Amino acid sequence: MSELATHIAGSSVTIRFDAPNLDGKITASYRVQDHHGMLLTDELPIDVYSDDEFVEIVIDDELNRLDGFQRKALRIIHLTMENDDGDVAQQERRYAIIASADLFVPQETLITVAEAELHLLDVPNVSKFLGASQGEKRKAIIEASRRISAMRFNPAVVYERSGCFADFPSFDKGIDLTRLSAGEYMDLPARFLEDIAVAVIYEADDVLGGDPIDLARRSGLVSERVGETSLTYQQGRPAQEIVGARAFRVLGKYTTRSYRIGRG
Known part of the structure; x- marks a missing residue:
């Protein structure tokens, strides 16, 4: 189609x-x-x-x-x-x-397509996203942002890792990106926002089928054979149900111990 x-x-x-x-x-x-x-x-x-x-x-x-x-x-x-x-x-x-070629941050997406394309200069191994059309990139970024926004982040860790521990505002139940206004989102520490941008690109690449191993594990595949080589995957679903392994490696250090699981 x-x-x-x-x-x-x-x-x-x-x-x-x-x-x-x-x-x-x-x-x-x-x-x-x-x-x-x-x-x-x-x-x-x-x-x-x-x-x-x-x-x-x-x-x-x-x-x-x-x-x-x-x-x-x-x-x-x-x-x-x-x-x-x-x-x-x-x-x-x-x-x-x-209404506009631009996406609303953070209501529709955590980064725009233009921002993602700029970050591609520094993010490796995202060939699916790199080769996608503008429409495909847009849809993948929206879906990736939706998944990442389902995570909960520990404000103390976010601000401490960003070097501004004394400045963090009050968050009752962790940082919920879905509840932030545009101004509140942009006021988050720059380092945290940079990691979110990288994670969105990795997750968008996964949405487009960029990480075959992670895709296989999410599909419940235990092993497969390619020629004479047998590939065995860890059984069971990965711990980070919300996002793929690459995005979780970037953002996992900021998460709380309990956050919403699943993609509903």
């Missing part, structure tokens, strides 16, 4: 359909609906000819606006073509519209 095209809300979008593959005179129309199935237009006529190599439709910027607090939405374009013999051809295209 090809990646869903993504466009910034409020911009016009050009959609290309395949050749009509119909003979004779063609009558064609299209309609636009959202992901709730609500029609945004009536059937709109469009000129299509039997010898067209493709059909292009420009969706006006007004149809690509978001309502209220929407951050994203889907647009579905239905094209119907019919010739004089009554032969009908129908095609459908979909694309997403988003």
Whole structure:
């Protein structure tokens, strides 16, 4: 399945359909609906000819606006073509519209795609993430951030390891990243935020299938044979259920002794 095209809300979008593959005179129309199935237009006529190599439709910027607090939405374009013999051809295209190419930190993600790409200069062995498309990186970073945000961090350890032990504020039940405002998140120690960024990249790489051993262990695989070589994995699920081994190696030193387990 090809990646869903993504466009910034409020911009016009050009959609290309395949050749009509119909003979004779063609009558064609299209309609636009959202992901709730609500029609945004009536059937709109469009000129299509039997010898067209493709059909292009420009969706006006007004149809690509978001309502209220929407951050994203889907647009579905239905094209119907019919010739004089009554032969009908129908095609459908979909694309997403988003409020901004940037992600909200920390509400949507712990680092942006641009920040992740900058950190790639210093983070080794993340070939899956490095070779991913912008859309794949975005989705992987969001999922990685969700997993890491499920961890609980010991504020005393976070601030002590960062050299600012005397400055840490009060946290009743450890540092819960999901409850921090953007300002509170950015006020966390720089060293801790740097480690979070690295962990997000490792976890995003794992989301994209970058650590086959960790993936095998998470899937419950005990051993496998490659040629004449037998690989045996430690039985049982790894202790850090929330994130992969590489991300946990970076952030494990900050965790409390008890935090939420699982990916629910």
